[in-house]
Amino acid sequence: MTEKYYVAGCVDNGLDVDQVEDQDAEFWTLYAREANGESEWLADFSDRSSAEAVMAVYAERDALSEQVRVLALQDSPGKVYQIRKLDGSEEWQQWEEVDEGEYHASVSSEGWEHRILFGLPGGCDG
Structure with missing residues (x-):
């Protein structure tokens, strides 16, 4: 290659x-x-x-x-789905935690920003 x-x-x-x-x-x-x-x-x-x-x-x-892409496809227990509306309102600055179904529905809609937060299995001891 x-x-x-x-x-x-x-x-x-x-x-x-x-x-x-x-x-x-x-x-x-x-x-x-x-x-x-x-x-x-x-x-x-x-x-x-x-x-x-x-x-x-x-x-x-x-x-x-690529590692993040693979993680996103896995069913990892520490995954947190968040969205926020990009409409200029005061609320747009706050991320809202949603379930996976709502996340994917919002991702396909214009005017929304989205992110997935990943946690390490067993948490993080720091």
Whole structure:
């Protein structure tokens, strides 16, 4: 499988940016590879190590996002569903705890913000 993120050495030829070997690079660009095979520019860096450090953060963020997605699909006992109406009223600042059915009904309606809070099994001793 191809990695989603990659770093390439680049030069600016005045009209466009070309990818080159590292020894010829003026700067390094962090790209995200899209599902269709095209690449999206994310950021430029003056050195490869900085670009690779930021690439690691993007990859870690994606891994954490996947873990949260998996947790959301599980029937975990510490799951708390909350919603709030985005209508500018004073109440919009308060989250309301709801059951799973109401949560999913509200999520499909415009004008609502939603979140799921996850607890660790057995609670958290801190």
